[in-house]
Amino acid sequence: MNNPCHTLSRVAATLLSLITIGALFAVPFFAPRAIVQDLFGVLTLLVLALNWNMLAGFAGLVSVGQQAFVGIGAYAMFAAVILWGLDPMVGILIGGLAATLFAIPMAFFTFRLNGAYFAIGTWVVADISRLTAGQWMALGGGTGTSLPKGTARDMFGVEAIKEVLDVSSAAAADALTYWVALTLTLLLLVASYLFLRSRMGLGLQAIRDNANAARSVGVDPVRIKVAVFIFTALGTGLCGALMFMQITRVTPDAAFSVIDWTAFVIFVVVIGGIGTLPGPIIGVAVFYCLQRLMADYGTAYLIVLGLLGIPIMLFARRGLWGTFVDRTGLEILPLRHLAPPRRCSEDVSRLAASQPANGMENRRSVTSI
Amino acid sequence: MSILSLKAVSKSFGALKVTDDVSFDLGSGEALGIIGPNGAGKSTLFNLITGNFPVDKGQIFLDGLDVTRESAMMRCASGIGRSFQIPQPFGRLSVYENLLVAARFGGTVPATEAPDFCMDILERTRLATLANREAGGLPLLQRKRLELARAMATRPRVILLDEIAGGLTEAECRELVDTIREIHAGGTAIIWIEHVLHALNSVVERLIVLNFGQVLMAGPPEEVMASRAVQEIYLGIEA
Incomplete structure (x- = not known):
């Protein structure tokens, strides 16, 4: 860490990320509305991917029921706006809260299952919630409902944005939802990083590697996994509420869609690099490009996604980012806790002197930038 | 007693x-x-x-x-600390991190003291030179030592x-x-x-x-x- 070269690259990396973040925040000021909407879609998919990666990639909880939290977040937001007359922004928070609360009983039941059984269990719970939402007559039952006209226009902050950007109410609402999505993404990235670097995060990675040994060194797997499950439910629920506020219409089939909110998300995380923090970002970028390239080919595009996913799962099991890190040793957002440098530097020279060069060693050594 | x-x-x-x-x-x-x-x-x-x-x-x-x-x-x-007959390292964590988990959880060593605490054990078990190596890639002797070191880290x-x-x-x-x-x-x-x-x-x-x-x-x-x-x-x- 005291290496001046490292410090320099660290400063450069920080500057670059700040510029990127600044540019992303500035997008609604210069870009057309279609781009803002596209980026909104990318960011919300990224939020879902970050959450699922945390569950499956770090906690080993392969959930196929994340659409439960998207749907519950969306429905709670619609209830808050339509039934209780609250501002949609407050509705989003209520959506996140509802999903979090739902995660507690869901964890209670599904955590009795392991591996593939857990995956099916979460899917079943999600489908039960879809059917239940279809019975909510005040929100349109099986056919769903729409947000009242003008909800977006009257939303907190829209008027001010309209003045500043000098655009229509609809465009101002798009800018606002975009900024909320961007903020949510950044908060989630920072929170994930801090969590994984914390004591709990280290315990989580130990559990992922060997649950039995983890218990024997005092790590409680259930406690940490429940914490992750509930934390990701919050992120997924907020994201669901936000997405359906932008769509302004909700139906049980759309809000609890396993394809849209879980299957695509799994694809994104797997091709990007499961169990790495930058993986979902790469995955979302690839997914978005594919989607744009093949927008005109209809369902053929799903076949191409599948064909792309298979070789990556077979030959690059750590995904694009994981493979890149393995090849180059270059790591962004490294999660490694390095041994104290004082002794480490002395060790490195001793190691070089006493041990033959080892391919594994070179590959594993991680340069933090 | x-x-x-x-x-x-x-x-x-x-x-x-x-x-x-x-x-x-x-x-x-x-x-x-x-x-x-x-x-x-x-x-x-x-x-x-x-x-x-x-x-x-x-x-x-x-x-x-x-x-x-x-x-x-x-x-x-x-x-109660233990080693396993068949070594069970946390494969994708480094040797140092394997001890860090044990020290922070089982050993309840505070965050500020944990690095030195772990390095002391790694030195006593002659693993210090491998501290930042991924544990999954270690040969048998080092795996056995790591079992011992990790058990020691739970105090x-x-x-x-x-x-x-x-x-x-x-x-x-x-x-x-x-x-x-x-x-x-x-x-x-x-x-x-x-x-x-x-x-x-x-x-x-x-x-x-x-x-x-x-x-x-x-x-x-x-x-x-x-x-x-x-x-x-x-x-x-x-x-």
């Missing part, structure tokens, strides 16, 4: 009784060896003591407190070592014995399962012989090794 007591502990896997009415006391700071033929139930006994397996019958006391129903995590926190008052000298060369074995002697000299009680008898007997003060899940005999190493019954059953010498 005894730090660990087993009272009539039994465990069956289906019809097979792997631990049959085992009782013994481990004195505070004592070093106890467990020997017995393969399949005598030695590793199972460890799994019962650490809470990795639940006991069927009997009780386990740590410092006079009944821990029979406590989870493995709780027993680790109350001072145990009783450390359970399961065939930690098996498969090592004579020189490696001597190094390991030295390290275990140091741990013992530091006041930690030890229970050590081992087939490498000369290594075991150079450390322990008492031996227990297990056969078919039962305690066949217990006593000072010389006495146990000299007994006819042990030679017959354990060493396969005809009477």
Whole structure:
């Protein structure tokens, strides 16, 4: 860490990320509305991917029921706006809260299952919630409902944005939802990083590697996994509420869609690099490009996604980012806790002197930038 | 005063009784060896003591407190550390991180003290040069050392070592014995399962012989090794 070269690259990396973040925040000021909407879609998919990666990639909880939290977040937001007359922004928070609360009983039941059984269990719970939402007559039952006209226009902050950007109410609402999505993404990235670097995060990675040994060194797997499950439910629920506020219409089939909110998300995380923090970002970028390239080919595009996913799962099991890190040793957002440098530097020279060069060693050594 | 007591502990896997009415006391700071033929139930006994397996019958006391129903995590926190017969490192974590987990959770070492605490153990177990290596890529000797180091990092008052000298060369074995002697000299009680008898007997003060899940005999190493019954059953010498 005291290496001046490292410090320099660290400063450069920080500057670059700040510029990127600044540019992303500035997008609604210069870009057309279609781009803002596209980026909104990318960011919300990224939020879902970050959450699922945390569950499956770090906690080993392969959930196929994340659409439960998207749907519950969306429905709670619609209830808050339509039934209780609250501002949609407050509705989003209520959506996140509802999903979090739902995660507690869901964890209670599904955590009795392991591996593939857990995956099916979460899917079943999600489908039960879809059917239940279809019975909510005040929100349109099986056919769903729409947000009242003008909800977006009257939303907190829209008027001010309209003045500043000098655009229509609809465009101002798009800018606002975009900024909320961007903020949510950044908060989630920072929170994930801090969590994984914390004591709990280290315990989580130990559990992922060997649950039995983890218990024997005092790590409680259930406690940490429940914490992750509930934390990701919050992120997924907020994201669901936000997405359906932008769509302004909700139906049980759309809000609890396993394809849209879980299957695509799994694809994104797997091709990007499961169990790495930058993986979902790469995955979302690839997914978005594919989607744009093949927008005109209809369902053929799903076949191409599948064909792309298979070789990556077979030959690059750590995904694009994981493979890149393995090849180059270059790591962004490294999660490694390095041994104290004082002794480490002395060790490195001793190691070089006493041990033959080892391919594994070179590959594993991680340069933090 | 005894730090660990087993009272009539039994465990069956289906019809097979792997631990049959085992009782013994481990004195505070004592070093106890467990020997017995393969399949005598030695590793199972460890799994019962650490809470990795639940006991069927009997009780386990740590410092006079009944821990029979406590989870493995709780027993680790109350001072039982272990190594696994087949090393079980956290493969994708570094050697240093393997210790860090053990120190921060089982050892409840504060964040600020943990780095130095872990490095001290890594130096004592001669792993310091490999601190930032991924643990999954280590060769056998280093894996065995890591098992010992990680158990030490939980700051145990009783450390359970399961065939930690098996498969090592004579020189490696001597190094390991030295390290275990140091741990013992530091006041930690030890229970050590081992087939490498000369290594075991150079450390322990008492031996227990297990056969078919039962305690066949217990006593000072010389006495146990000299007994006819042990030679017959354990060493396969005809009477």
